Amino acid sequence: VLSARALVEAALEFEQEVSSERVLTLVAAAEAGARELVASSRDRAALVEGLTVAIAGRRNVGKSTLFNRLLGEERAIVTAKAGTTTDRIDAPFVAGGILFRLSDGAGVDAKGDDVVEREGVRRARAYVEEAAFVIWLDDGSRPPPRKQPMVAAEKLIHAVNKCDLPLAAGWPHALARRDRLAISAKTGRGVDKVVAELVRRATARDARDEEGPAKLSLSARERRLLEEAAASLYRAGEHLASSGIEELGAEELRLASDALGRIVGAIDIEEIYGEIFSRF
Ligand SMILES: Nc1nc2c(ncn2[C@@H]2O[C@H](COP(=O)(O)OP(=O)(O)O)[C@@H](O)[C@H]2O)c(=O)[nH]1
Ligand SMILES: [Mg+2]
Structure with a gap:
């Protein structure tokens, strides 16, 4: 998610040439990962x-x-x-x-x-x-x-x-x-x-x-946030596929990373810029 966000912000903020295909691949993988985590987790409750x-x-x-x-x-x-x-x-x-x-x-x-x-x-x-x-x-x-x-x-x-x-x-x-x-x-x-x-x-x-493989135990809250992130990533993918890199898709990516941030701790904008400048 962080990489996808970095690419999108780079395209929108710094007018870098970014392939929307590449972002789409990252977004799809992140969505699949989030859904897989929910499906294979066990209920901490x-x-x-x-x-x-x-x-x-x-x-x-x-x-x-x-x-x-x-x-x-x-x-x-x-x-x-x-x-x-x-x-x-x-x-x-x-x-x-x-x-x-x-x-x-x-x-x-x-x-x-x-x-x-x-x-x-x-x-x-x-x-x-x-x-x-x-x-x-x-x-x-x-x-x-x-x-x-x-x-x-x-x-x-x-x-x-x-x-x-x-x-x-x-x-x-x-x-x-x-x-x-x-x-x-x-x-x-x-x-x-x-x-x-x-x-x-x-x-x-x-x-x-x-x-089976070791399972993560998730609370109901973590599960809900992961599901929210997956839904945002899905919508981000839809936007990217239909209109390339633009603001609506970027906003869904922000929502997805905010939801994940509420699980793992806030994702800093500096981290995203760090990610951007390590690439260009
Ligand atoms: N003879 C007998 N009566 C029982 C037994 N278990 C419950 N009862 C009686 O059946 C009636 C209904 O019991 P209750 O536990 O309120 O049933 P519920 O509606 O399924 O919750 C009561 O008068 C109980 O005393 C049992 O094992 N043997
Ligand atoms: Mg009863």
Whole structure:
């Protein structure tokens, strides 16, 4: 970016002959580099705040009971009334030396005429989308739902709750499939299997991350600034390609280097002039 900016400033300020092709090549490489950094980085928030785990499922299946059971305290309100939990709550949870961020929210099936409940459902669904892992609960005392949870297999931990009660017809068969864990959030039976599975998945995920080339961990702010820089570089490239070296492209290059400057420290205009005069 610095080299591209130096060439452009040289052309505009000092009326030097500069090939816009050459600037374009630098800009394209910088844009690709910024995008590559974002794509291959890992999220620092996951290291600092914990891997997100959403407890999800329909209303009244025992999500809040499991949330409280895992945390070992009565955090979420549990009642027999469906639709008790409306807003999402989350709390840190450590298992196997790994920091998780556990969340409980509204049931994903609730429709309700109540605006608060509807908003809760929307948030619960969004959080299930974003979460690194989802503990999906079904209610073993009621017949198995026909629909499967809409969650990617690699992040799904599927448990059948209320196994302290007589199982409804259909469950013994469904439970015979190994990928469902039978638990009782109320008595605590089987909850350790859920935790063990969570730790196993998180460890596997970490191992996958370690395999590839070393990754930079970026904060959300750094990621946003890199994305801004890439977008400015893209527009700079568009301007350069259509109208050669002129003020609009130069301005996008300044914006790109300002965004990068906010990550690595301000880029001094002297540095740019230094870059220019080392060339001519
Ligand atoms: N028998 C039994 N009841 C449970 C279990 N887990 C939750 N419940 C009951 O199911 C009802 C709904 O629980 P809650 O945690 O509020 O469900 P949520 O709507 O999914 O958050 C409450 O009356 C709980 O006491 C369980 O493992 N066994
Ligand atoms: Mg609840």
